[in-house]
């Protein structure tokens with residue numbers, strides 16, 4: 001199947017899984033060329049996800065299409081200046097140190113940067129993301145940052161051999177999200193679910209999924 005066919009099939013599936021709730025499909029183009037980005041956009045993708053600032057910068061430079069750009073990979077503070085220029089949404093904020101650097105970089109270009117906080121719900125040592133016990137203080141910090149706007153939460157589930165084992169983590173995130181959302185404005189995005197687990201993530205309440213392989217095939 002072509003990129004366009006894959007994209008539309010997943011879109012249709014998400015619409016039927018979600019009922020009346022809209023689910024945002026972020027097409028993850030990391031490790032693919034800019035021509036793949038164009039194909040996805042022409043097939044209807046409104047949102048593109050990239051992992052690395054440098055790789056994204058090169059592709060966006062030659063991208064002659066409008067699209068909402070998400071940074072979904074770990075961000076180092078020495079790349080924040082470029083990141084705030086390139087991305088509409090930074091999904092991977094996971095420390096006060098990073099938030100402070102982003103706030104400053106956004107202020108310097110007169111931007112209010114949309115961000116999500118990445119949560120390491122399963123406490124995996126090799127994963128980025130804030131631990132649950134540190135989430136409240138990071139939220140307070142981001143709230144106090146004038147040039148950041150907290151739009152929601154992001155989570156990468158553990159890579160269990162049995163994908164059903166992810167379900168409790170998705171559910172826990174959904175409960176947390178609902179609790180926070182009830183008391184906040186502009187807090188709309190619960191980003192969880194990738195190729196192997198997005199169906200379960202959506203069943204548990206994700207409203208943003210980040211899908212690469214199922215649209216574009218395996219990465220080299």
Ligand SMILES: *Cc1c(COP(=O)(O)O)cnc(C)c1O
Nearest residue numbers: 028072194195196210211212213
């Ligand atoms: C690569 C990546 C994805 C997409 O993964 P697929 O399995 O190819 O769908 C989603 N989220 C993050 C954070 C990623 O790094």
